Amino acid sequence: MTESVLFYLFSLLAVVSGASVILQRSTIASALSLVVCFFALAADYVMLDAHFVAVVQVLVYAGAIMVLFIFVIMLLNIREPGATPVGTLSNRGIIGLMAAALLGVALIAGLDGLVHTPVTAINVDLQGGQPAYGTIAAMGEELFRGNYLLPFEAVSLLLTVSMVGAVVLAKREV
Amino acid sequence: MPPVMDSVALAAPLVLLALMGVVLMVAAAVFRPMPKGAFWMASCATVAGALVLVALSSGQPANEAFSGMLRMDAFGNFFACASLLGGLFALLLTESYMERIGVRVGELYALMLFALCGMLGMAYSNDLMMVFISLEVMSLAIYAMCAIKRSDERAVESGFKYFILGAFSSAIMLYGVAFVFGATGSTSLTTIAHSLASSGGEAGTLLLVGVALLFVGFGFKVASVPFHMWAPDVYQGAPTTVTALMATGVKAASFAAFGRVVIGALGEDAGHWSGALWVMAAATMLVGNLGALVQNDLKRMFAYSSIAHAGYMLMALSSVSEAGAVENDGIGSLAFYMLAYVFMNAGAFAVLSLMTDEKGDDATDIAKLSGLGKSHPWLAAGLSLCLISLAGLPPTMGFIGKFYLFAAAIGAGQVGLAMVGALGAAAGVYYYLRPMVYMYMKDGHPEIAQDGRAKLALGVCGALLVVFGLMPSAVLAWADVAVRSVIG
Numbered sequence: 001m002t003e004s005v006l007f008y009l010f011s012l013l014a015v016v017s018g019a020s021v022i023l024q025r026s027t028i029a030s031a032l033s034l035v036v037c038f039f040a041l042a043a044d045y046v047m048l049d050a051h052f053v054a055v056v057q058v059l060v061y062a063g064a065i066m067v068l069f070i071f072v073i074m075l076l077n078i079r080e081p082g083a084t085p086v087g088t089l090s091n092r093g094i095i096g097l098m099a100a101a102l103l104g105v106a107l108i109a110g111l112d113g114l115v116h117t118p119v120t121a122i123n124v125d126l127q128g129g130q131p132a133y134g135t136i137a138a139m140g141e142e143l144f145r146g147n148y149l150l151p152f153e154a155v156s157l158l159l160t161v162s163m164v165g166a167v168v169l170a171k172r173e174v
Numbered sequence: 175m176p177p178v179m180d181s182v183a184l185a186a187p188l189v190l191l192a193l194m195g196v197v198l199m200v201a202a203a204v205f206r207p208m209p210k211g212a213f214w215m216a217s218c219a220t221v222a223g224a225l226v227l228v229a230l231s232s233g234q235p236a237n238e239a240f241s242g243m244l245r246m247d248a249f250g251n252f253f254a255c256a257s258l259l260g261g262l263f264a265l266l267l268t269e270s271y272m273e274r275i276g277v278r279v280g281e282l283y284a285l286m287l288f289a290l291c292g293m294l295g296m297a298y299s300n301d302l303m304m305v306f307i308s309l310e311v312m313s314l315a316i317y318a319m320c321a322i323k324r325s326d327e328r329a330v331e332s333g334f335k336y337f338i339l340g341a342f343s344s345a346i347m348l349y350g351v352a353f354v355f356g357a358t359g360s361t362s363l364t365t366i367a368h369s370l371a372s373s374g375g376e377a378g379t380l381l382l383v384g385v386a387l388l389f390v391g392f393g394f395k396v397a398s399v400p401f402h403m404w405a406p407d408v409y410q411g412a413p414t415t416v417t418a419l420m421a422t423g424v425k426a427a428s429f430a431a432f433g434r435v436v437i438g439a440l441g442e443d444a445g446h447w448s449g450a451l452w453v454m455a456a457a458t459m460l461v462g463n464l465g466a467l468v469q470n471d472l473k474r475m476f477a478y479s480s481i482a483h484a485g486y487m488l489m490a491l492s493s494v495s496e497a498g499a500v501e502n503d504g505i506g507s508l509a510f511y512m513l514a515y516v517f518m519n520a521g522a523f524a525v526l527s528l529m530t531d532e533k534g535d536d537a538t539d540i541a542k543l544s545g546l547g548k549s550h551p552w553l554a555a556g557l558s559l560c561l562i563s564l565a566g567l568p569p570t571m572g573f574i575g576k577f578y579l580f581a582a583a584i585g586a587g588q589v590g591l592a593m594v595g596a597l598g599a600a601a602g603v604y605y606y607l608r609p610m611v612y613m614y615m616k617d618g619h620p621e622i623a624q625d626g627r628a629k630l631a632l633g634v635c636g637a638l639l640v641v642f643g644l645m646p647s648a649v650l651a652w653a654d655v656a657v658r659s660v661i662g
Binding site for chain 1: 178180185192196239240241242243244259279281282284285288290292295300303304306307310311314315317318321322324333
């Protein structure tokens with residue numbers, strides 16, 4: 001019960017912050033709304049037992065990619081657009097609204113089919129028959145005790161090398 | 175001991191290189207400006223230590239580490255030794271050369287150790303995933319080292335060109351890995367070999383596409399035609415000691431991985447790819463040798479020479495796969511020639527690294543060698559020995575190596591390929607003897623830096639070339655055991 005309440009709460013947050021991304025006038029506010037949206041989605045993933053995806057969502061999207069976005073915004077120094085009178089719709093706005101309406105209809109039609117399928121069947125299918133599938137424990141087991149220990153460690157060496165290389169080539173002479 | 179620690183102990187040389195790389199990386203950030211000698215000495219000691227570790231494990235039977243990701247066998251040991259020797263010789267030249275061209279970057283030594291760790295990974299990898307990651311570790315470190323002299327436009331161009339094209343070829347190779355995985359259900363070379371054997375050695379379209387893409391990736395790394403375009407510019411622009419590492423260690427590691435994939439994993443179905451290898455080998459020998467004829471810059475000439483030698487070694491690979499491997503006597507020729515190639519290039523680059531002008535730029539035009547025979551008789555003699563070996567003339571290791579290469583090709587029934595190779599080698603004699611004409615028959619005052627370590631490297635390489643040229647049997651036997659260990 002609490003889980004589904006939380007799920008809907010986070011979903012609502014994701015939708016609201018998603019809307020805020022496109023409605024905000026300031027680019028930096030848009031970007032920060034996107035961060036909220038990413039976190040809300042990550043929380044939803046946790047509710048769906050996809051723990052690893054949730055962690056990656058936070059690390060990669062909310063962490064790395066958003067930092068990149070904000071860096072670019074700050075570097076390019078994007079000014080707030082000149083005052084467009086509120087309430088007027090451009091041609092582009094109308095086309096966008098129509099596209100959004102179409103997508104909404106398609107989504108509702110698709111979800112309608114899902115709603116009538118028994119939930120248990122979907123769950124089993126998504127989890128590939130194994131209850132632990134997708135959890136951090138299962139991923140960690142594979143990475144640290146299973147077959148992929150060495151590639152995992154080697155990739156961290158690879159990242160170290162690329163970082164050293166980038167710093168050596170990019171830093172100012174001292 | 176938990177099983178993971180067993181694997182770590184087996185992979186001790188790689189662990190040592192990676193750990194010391196990290197130590198030097200941190201030390202380079204702490205000790206600024208770079209203290210003279212310390213970094214160089216630490217990295218030399220590390221590489222020598224890794225060599226000792228590899229030598230200590232060379233008597234052991236083949237062993238799998240990290241659930242089959244690495245296979246510690248004689249083949250890996252042989253090529254790991256070749257790469258580490260190449261790295262050690264390049265390191266010997268590095269410090270004073272970098273001083274001359276005005277590069278004082280401690281991270282260079284960390285990158286060097288990381289690159290060598292990647293090379294060892296390629297030599298031992300028994301899984302396409304590990305082959306790819308090791309290749310990237312090696313390559314990324316080399317890209318950065320190429321451009322380490324940032325004030326030199328040509329060095330930056332060299333690093334950038336190598337990086338862009340290398341990234342592109344890596345992507346193609348990764349795509350090939352995906353196809354091979356799709357066709358055989360595994361990235362493990364052992365499993366791929368089993369799945370080929372159980373299908374009666376009949377490859378499906380999916381596997382053919384995958385292997386073709388893999389060949390593109392490996393072909394780029396060993397600089398074989400038609401994936402050789404980068405080599406002349408990159409070899410010429412990069413700092414000479416980095417070029418030395420590229421010509422020795424990178425080449426050995428790439429051929430190790432290439433050889434393990436072709437002989438170990440795909441040996442069952444050799445008929446399908448030996449044709450492709452045949453064409454690649456023939457084109458590479460011709461283009462490399464003919465391209466080298468017209469070069470006046472020594473580094474550029476050695477780039478073409480390295481392309482030509484990639485062709486000779488591809489010929490060995492082609493003949494091993496053609497002859498169904500096991501019954502072929504010349505099977506060790508690939509490994510033997512690789513070791514000879516490391517010694518002769520390391521020796522030659524020891525002399526090239528001394529050719530810098532007072533502004534700290536490379537002065538490797540062939541005319542700059544004029545009069546070297548009079549002013550520096552020992553250097554000239556050492557360089558001549560390396561050139562004679564590269565040309566494949568007796569009494570050097572290069573002669574024995576070429577002899578076995580061609581014998582293997584003819585033994586495998588590839589007479590046509592051997593003839594193309596002989597034509598190329600004949601052209602090679604011309605451009606390898608040309609620097610000797612400048613050294614001994616023209617007058618001039620060559621600007622040659624004084625560096626005892628480079629002389630040491632040259633002396634050791636020259637001595638080994640002659641000793642193994644006159645008494646090759648021990649190395650030949652080792653090379654034979656090495657290549658046989660990867661079959662089945």
